[in-house]
Amino acid sequence: METAPRIPAEEADHDISLCPFVVGAWARLLQVAPTLLATVEAELKQAGLPPTQWYDALAALERAPQEAMAPGEIERHLLLTQCTTSRLIDRLVAEGYALRVVNPDDRRRQIVHLSAAGKTLIARMWPVYAAAIRRHVGRKLAPDDAQALIRILEKLA
């Protein structure tokens, strides 16, 4: 989480073009993002709510047509691996927040539907989640900063 040591001697040999700002940006990015996430996750847990990943998945379902998506779509949408997605869906289904339905036309395929309980959960999570984002991001950034951050991060994506 700290990376970017005071540039060691060998750096000059191998990476003349790696300027300190780049290393610094890398180090900060990898320090700040997980720290913020952990803070927000802790606030959700504190409120007796599941992790942000559950929210992300359920919210993606909510705004999909029919409030349903194929596992593969969820995977691409949340940028998860296939096996992580499969098991995330397992947990959502086990808790009753989503339903798996096998596509009768192609029985390899499934459609994951948001359940009523899932909609309720989203509604319960969002206020807590949003408050945490506001507290830990919104309050610390000027509006221009937030825009600039988005612009720069999009270059990195």
Place this chain on the structure above:
Amino acid sequence: METAPRIPAEEADHDISLCPFVVGAWARLLQVAPTLLATVEAELKQAGLPPTQWYDALAALERAPQEAMAPGEIERHLLLTQCTTSRLIDRLVAEGYALRVVNPDDRRRQIVHLSAAGKTLIARMWPVYAAAIRRHVGRKLAPDDAQALIRILEKLA
């Protein structure tokens, strides 16, 4: 990893002050940082090298006085939890990259020393690590962007 849905109806009720840029910045941050990290980790693994965390820990040791630190210092330095740090040190010691020495004056305390093999590993990892950072960060950002990113991330820290 996607977060920040198209703002659901209930948002207005609970979080009037949470502007879309803030939510967008949060979402991008949590999308981009892990993706970049995974990419860089993959390049290290590809080169037969251990994860960035090992580099971070060993590099921290390298520039500490005597090339040694207490576990608690490493923990604070890398922003890890106590148990994560303990087991990270286990692995480094098991591979011979570091040594645990019990402090004779207070046998609860240890000092973790960088070994010669550890120094070698740092030197082997840095070129690969730096090249990956340059490729995935340096090349994508204008110099001003990198500075701006640092400045904004520091506000969030």
Place this chain on the structure above:
DNA sequence: TGACAATAGATGCATCTGCATATAATTCTG
């Protein structure tokens, strides 16, 4: 001094992840 608090670190357990592979269903091909 002797019991209790505090500190540094380790560890058992449950959970989560990735990797590789397995399973099941469908499509392609000769």
Place this chain on the structure above:
DNA sequence: CAGAATTATATGCAGATGCATCTATTGTCA
């Protein structure tokens, strides 16, 4: 149409993490 290739999803296993707790050692204070 049989057999191979492809696609969608699941799963066994190993490794890493957090949480809570445990052990060992030292400090405190009556």
